[in-house]
Amino acid sequence: MKIATWNVNSIRIRQQQVSHWLQMNPVDVLCLQETKVIDADFPKMPFEELGYHLYISGQPSYNGVALLSRQPLEDVRIGFTQVLGVDDVLAATFDQQKRVISGIFHDVRIVNLYVPNGADLSSDKYAYKLQWLKMLRNYLTLFKENYPQELCVCGDFNVAPEDKDIHNPKGKETHIMATPQERKALQEVLEIGLKDAFRKFTAEGGHYSWWDYRSGGFQRNRGWRIDHHFLTPKLYEQATSCTIDIEPRKQEKPSDHTPVIVEF
Structure with a gap:
């Protein structure tokens, strides 16, 4: 089984790139973030022609997530409320x-996430991000405690867990995606019983999944590892590889992220 995560930064702009990648890398499930399109306008046909079933949750211009699966998925749930309940106002x-x-x-529950970026430390969006991660912990805890499936929790987390996940950690304490508060919030999510699949196979730094468009970020490998697969222990033991495919980032007008693939 192969599961990939990829923040595509607009599926309509990068539909051809994603289709081509799937032809070259026919993963079982592809988790997309930042699709930036309402459900009715999602370009379904090219992926259906490749044999994928689509499950989407989008909005115009911002955010948006989708699951592309070579087999129909079971018990698809969208948002927090389908697990936490409609009475949970937050x-x-x-x-x-x-x-x-x-x-x-x-028998694997694949959870595809696009964690808020947070903007900057003085922004309301930063507080929103920390609250959102607390909600995520509650959400995943319910899955883990009440359902039998192993969990693969993946997506764009907008958090670099360690200094070696950043090309230059200088000033990290005040840099969004690496502040102590964000890392602590992510660690509290992982403490429910999730492990970093990539770090099972690659201990050293210098491996990234996102590069800023500005100042030749990709060409100079000035990146961040913020796209992750976090696995429950049994699934973690079954993992045979977790890799970052940088080839799509080399293309003309690419997403600023690139796919991360885990295999069991």
Whole structure:
């Protein structure tokens, strides 16, 4: 089984790139973030022609997540409220932004996330991000405690877990995606029983999944590792590889992120 995550930064702009990548890399499930399109306008046909089933949750211009699966998924759930309940007012507020979708593939619950960026430390968006991560912990805890499936929690987390996940960690304490508060919030999510698949196979730094468009970020490998697969222990033991495919980032007008693939 192969599961990939990829923030495509607009599926309509990069539909051909994603289609081509799937032809070259026919993963079982592809998790997309930042699709930036309402459901009715998602370019379904090219992916259906490749044999994929689509499950989407989008909004215009911002956010948006999708699951592309070679087999139909079971128990697809969109947003926090389909797990936490419609009476959870904060969850319903968070679900106004389309950032969460999950489904079951071969007894694995795949949770596809687009974690808020946070903007900067003085922004309301930063506080929103920290609250959102607390909500994520509650959401995943319910899955883990009440359902039998192993979890593959993947997506764009907008957090670099360690200094070696950043090309230059200088000033990290005040740099969005690496502040102690964000790392602590992510660690509290992982403490429910999730492990970093990439670090099972690659211990050293210098491997990134996102590069700023500015100042030749990719060409100079000035990147960040912020796209992740976090696995429950049994699934972690079954993982045979987790790799970052930098080839799509070399293309003309690419996404600023590139795919990360885990295999079991």
